[in-house]
Amino acid sequence: MTALITVENLCMDFGEKRALNNISFEVAEGEIVGVIGRSGSGKTVLLHLIRGVDQPPTSGRVIYHVAACDGCGWMDVPSAAGKACPKCGHSLSPIDVDFWDPANESLKRRIMTRSAIMFQRTFALYGNDRVIENVMHALEDINYPSSKAVTRAADLLDEVRLSHRMMHIARDLSGGEKQRVVLARQLAKEPFLLFADEPTGTLDPGTANLVHGMLNEAAKKNDMGMMVTSHFSQVIRDVADRAIMLKEGEIEVIGSPDEVIDRFMEGYSDQETYCRAELGANILIARDVIKRYLSVDRGMVKAVNGVSFEVSEKEIFGIIGKSGAGKTTLSRMISGIIEPTSGEMNVRIGEEWVDMTKPGIEFRGRAKGYIGLLHQEYDLFPHRTVLDNLTDAIGLEFPKELAIRKAVITLKMAGFTDEKSREILDRKPGELSEGERHRVALAQVLIREPRIVILDEPTGTMDPITKIDVKHSIMHAREQMDESFIVVSHDMEFVRDICDRIALMRGGKIIALGEPEEVLARLTEEEREIMGKPGA
Numbered sequence: 001m002t003a004l005i006t007v008e009n010l011c012m013d014f015g016e017k018r019a020l021n022n023i024s025f026e027v028a029e030g031e032i033v034g035v036i037g038r039s040g041s042g043k044t045v046l047l048h049l050i051r052g053v054d055q056p057p058t059s060g061r062v063i064y065h066v067a068a069c070d071g072c073g074w075m076d077v078p079s080a081a082g083k084a085c086p087k088c089g090h091s092l093s094p095i096d097v098d099f100w101d102p103a104n105e106s107l108k109r110r111i112m113t114r115s116a117i118m119f120q121r122t123f124a125l126y127g128n129d130r131v132i133e134n135v136m137h138a139l140e141d142i143n144y145p146s147s148k149a150v151t152r153a154a155d156l157l158d159e160v161r162l163s164h165r166m167m168h169i170a171r172d173l174s175g176g177e178k179q180r181v182v183l184a185r186q187l188a189k190e191p192f193l194l195f196a197d198e199p200t201g202t203l204d205p206g207t208a209n210l211v212h213g214m215l216n217e218a219a220k221k222n223d224m225g226m227m228v229t230s231h232f233s234q235v236i237r238d239v240a241d242r243a244i245m246l247k248e249g250e251i252e253v254i255g256s257p258d259e260v261i262d263r264f265m266e267g268y269s270d271q272e273t274y275c276r277a278e279l280g281a282n283i284l285i286a287r288d289v290i291k292r293y294l295s296v297d298r299g300m301v302k303a304v305n306g307v308s309f310e311v312s313e314k315e316i317f318g319i320i321g322k323s324g325a326g327k328t329t330l331s332r333m334i335s336g337i338i339e340p341t342s343g344e345m346n347v348r349i350g351e352e353w354v355d356m357t358k359p360g361i362e363f364r365g366r367a368k369g370y371i372g373l374l375h376q377e378y379d380l381f382p383h384r385t386v387l388d389n390l391t392d393a394i395g396l397e398f399p400k401e402l403a404i405r406k407a408v409i410t411l412k413m414a415g416f417t418d419e420k421s422r423e424i425l426d427r428k429p430g431e432l433s434e435g436e437r438h439r440v441a442l443a444q445v446l447i448r449e450p451r452i453v454i455l456d457e458p459t460g461t462m463d464p465i466t467k468i469d470v471k472h473s474i475m476h477a478r479e480q481m482d483e484s485f486i487v488v489s490h491d492m493e494f495v496r497d498i499c500d501r502i503a504l505m506r507g508g509k510i511i512a513l514g515e516p517e518e519v520l521a522r523l524t525e526e527e528r529e530i531m532g533k534p535g536a
Helices: 043-051 102-112 131-141 146-159 175-187 205-221 233-239 257-264 327-335 364-368 386-390 400-413 418-424 434-446 464-481 492-498 516-520 525-531
Strands: 003-014 017-028 032-036 059-069 092-098 115-118 193-197 225-230 242-247 250-255 282-295 299-312 316-320 342-349 352-355 371-374 452-456 484-488 501-506 509-514
Touching (some): 003 043, 017 043, 017 225, 032 043, 032 233, 032 257, 043 115, 043 193, 059 102, 115 175, 131 175, 146 175, 146 205, 175 205, 193 205, 205 225, 205 233, 242 257, 250 257, 282 327, 299 327, 299 501, 327 371, 327 452, 327 484, 386 400, 386 434, 400 418, 400 434, 400 464, 434 452, 434 464, 464 492, 484 492, 501 516, 509 516
Parallel strands (some): 032 225, 032 242, 193 225, 316 484, 316 501, 371 452, 452 484
Antiparallel strands (some): 003 017, 003 059, 059 092, 242 250, 282 299, 342 352
């Protein structure tokens, strides 16, 4: 196979921390390479260096072997050398480009126009525009002929199987649908290489499998290579031709997906056990809660339709259901971000019950201070250190010594070791892995000492071992701080292992509520397929 990219002795330092150490490998033309590793292994840093994002490497080289047109500047794969340029008809000539050499900046920009990237946890869509308009914006960016843009956009939506959503407003789509719009927008650029950084980390298993299939189909149809990072072995099995496992910034093994996954899963076990918690009195009571939306496309939508439940002190309460069931809307009402259309939502603060349906500092405003929410697309301040993010950046003013003490304690509750907690205090979010950023975001919620913590897809982008850490951090926080947790998730194994009770939602209603095994037994075959069979 013809080499498209050669990575030679690539190293990347952030201060005194070495994120990548002597990384060397090749990516062939049209090949799909999967990169797997635990949080902090260097996956995202590697992907960004090969794509040209952020800053140059500390040392080493990324070399692109391409065919370039001297007439219009078009770049193509190396096997196109000697052929006519598809844009202007000039001959394409082979060229090797040292990607991060400042002297090659113009060549680097030309290569970057022929690659595309799907970032993790950000859909980067025009939220108020229709789906087809989002794809047309991407075509405008590459100066696609306006007379043909509508037809081309419709073709791309056919390719990602979203023709039935082309007139929907982008913000009203599910997570999986948004990710497919992102894919259509990237395909509009006609890339010869797509970088996908945790492309399905926040999606339920059924939707993730659909997107994996889309990525494979897109690669074959468009003669496109890919580099895909993931914590999840199934992503690598579904998508990759060849896989690389990173461990602490170094290549541990390169080989077939099965070989690499077997190495990655060595020693994966969960030995820690917990006693069943003694739950306290009710801390949250919801009665006949309804939330209706007026949608331009669908008229009146009943996102949540008459739900009732209670949550006790120290309880870990799960809310499950497939995409569109109403889980996230319900969690946003519990947190006070949105108010119900009707019904009751009462939270106990001390010995008093506060009505969350009423605005004002004595009602919803008062209760919100005791409810923490970690949503899927969390937002840390990128130019502030971890310590700042945990303290003054969210309005907590401590003397320096107390700030550090409090930050370290909270980071440990979020799954870091004492040593790691102190090590990352002066780092910025961009110097952390995705899994580490997720745990810092959880710590940012816990440091405010809420009585109720709402976790929206807490394990979305985590590898199996980090997921164990998160489970332990929640259990420890419950034991040490008497916290109550509401976990909104499509991860059936996680909710089964961690929750005291779960509520199953369908069509905006709670159709089953009870102990995990009892409720999970009520899942339909479709729900099992979409959300992932427990224990599978």
